[in-house]
Amino acid sequence: DTAVSQTPKYLVTQMGNDKSIKCEQNLGHDTMYWYKQDSKKFLKIMFSYNNKELIINETVPNRFSPKSPDKAHLNLHINSLELGDSAVYFCASSLGTGTRGYTFGSGTRLTVV
Template sequence: DTAVSQTPKYLVTQMGNDKSIKCEQNLGHDTMYWYKQDSKKFLKIMFSYNNKELIINETVPNRFSPKSPDKAHLNLHINSLELGDSAVYFCASSHTGQGYGYTFGSGTRLTVV
């Protein structure tokens, strides 16, 4: 059973389109995250949700909107895609305050052409 699953794994789309990436975890964790990994492999946090409440909202264009329907799901919607949005997006989850680190999904490689 996959602990943190993201769909799709690959996404190729044209500039200006709107796309969504879905994430689900079955670990019973209370916090979920979105990270962006750029072409130089740098990982930067974008958002985190704790029990459906937005906790971390880093400096991210407002074209990016996270949505958490329940604590097991955190989706990322991106409007008006730009070339610079091309990256790998990782979903992750954790038990807040336990210090055990994150469990990551396998990532979604987004390519904007």
């Protein structure tokens, strides 16, 4: 019955590899987000989608490509992984612009070695 589920929870990979993180929500929300939490616990938005349309694209390297096949799913694909990409990546969802708050997934800890 998980509201926002992300897979995998942990990902260890070598530099230069390509990897994907999947996210699904069953809350009926129409907006989904990707956040990055760095080693100092700072949370920064990367992307947001509303009804499959890209709304926010922060200054993120173009090695990161989000894809939203429908409003319940938002995946994140990362090409040519670098050491600096190591972080926890959170998916979140909300109704509309999120004035009632976001619901977060449990995060994916990505470690690039």
